Amino acid sequence: MTLAEENYIKAVYHLESKYENGVPTNALADKMKTKASSVTDMVKKLAEKGLLVYKPYQGAFLSEKGRSHAIMVIRRHRLWEQFLVEKLNFNWDEVHDLAEQLEHIESDKLINELDAFLDFPTHDPHGDPIPDRHGQIQRTDKIMLSQGVCNIGYQCVGVNDSTPNFLKYLDKNCIGIGTKILVKDIEEFDQSMTIKINDKTLVMSKAITSNIYVKKI
């Protein structure tokens, strides 16, 4: 399985939750930063290999084989991110692009030993679950902070946007995985939220609060 193929099935995996009746060619082209015509070619190839199910004009689905391979790529990605942060002093905003490279290294022993070396982490630095060696993913119930309610305490468990820009914003405001957040007020007009973190008060737009995952304490 080539690097490009792995990236495509991973993209299909991530888009499937949003497009339940098949992932459209254009959505995939966007995600892969390529052109629709390139996607059509690749999707046909992956369908021939039995990794996707695909009918022309109808979008793509992962086959079981495709899904389990996609999950393994995601396992590798998240384990490497965890390694970089835990062992090599990387910040959580520096690891994604590097993990995009490392996730394609092919070795079961490597990834399982890395897993053990890290003490079988269940989540990566961004709060995303790390599939276990059998592809099992621990589902946790989380909501977007934008869905939070006044005067309720929450704890940050993940982020939706994990681009460096957003993560640096969170760093600047002392928000990370595990941070306790108390919702003080929600402005009706634009859903902007006033929250308290360690006695510091902070106002965040909906663009921010809808990218932070929390759970009730």
Add this chain to the structure above:
Amino acid sequence: MTLAEENYIKAVYHLESKYENGVPTNALADKMKTKASSVTDMVKKLAEKGLLVYKPYQGAFLSEKGRSHAIMVIRRHRLWEQFLVEKLNFNWDEVHDLAEQLEHIESDKLINELDAFLDFPTHDPHGDPIPDRHGQIQRTDKIMLSQGVCNIGYQCVGVNDSTPNFLKYLDKNCIGIGTKILVKDIEEFDQSMTIKINDKTLVMSKAITSNIYVKKI
């Protein structure tokens, strides 16, 4: 710099010590397990990029730029090998092929942090020196065991052949980096050597002894 290009300059680097008047196309084709015509094409491309110096029919040399890049690829290769053995429970005969993949991961921070994490090792699991972050390589004086002399004690400091087959032979006979070896006898006819390791006596052919590097104790 692509994966193929990095592999070529690494191959030129390793062959330059044997071919001082330019690395011949065929030698490179052998090493790269490809055809001479493919080598010609690639060598021309690398020369245009300023990584090699090349005159048709005259063989290839590394430029300074090419050499320093080759050394960095070797640094990455050996640091990864060391990581796999030291931290992930790999045996020294299992790491080479995996390091061939890992050496192409592009990130200075990654490799320098890995270096620090491993406590700045000077040698890899096969006894080969690890270039430092400036490309400096620690040269140690070593000889082939086949050049050893009777009744002199040596210590194994490296191997010439690091294929799994040879390394497994060494494992089976309890020979590794640091092992003390006493030369007891050398048979004139075929240069086969009788040696003593921890009171165990062992006879090794020249094919073996010329692949073990030692230094006088």
Add this chain to the structure above:
DNA sequence: ATTAAAATTTAGACAAATCTAAAAATAATT
């Protein structure tokens, strides 16, 4: 039900890295 717009696929081309087969240059032998 037509027509217009959007999404998708096909056709044809291109760069990277490889191959085979043939031509050219260099080295070795007579």
Add this chain to the structure above:
DNA sequence: AATTATTTTTAGATTTGTCTAAATTTTAAT
């Protein structure tokens, strides 16, 4: 020095993944 043999390069083809431009299909709007 002329002839072979070896090495190296060129010419033309192939695979992978991409592109642009044109054709087709589906969806939305009159």
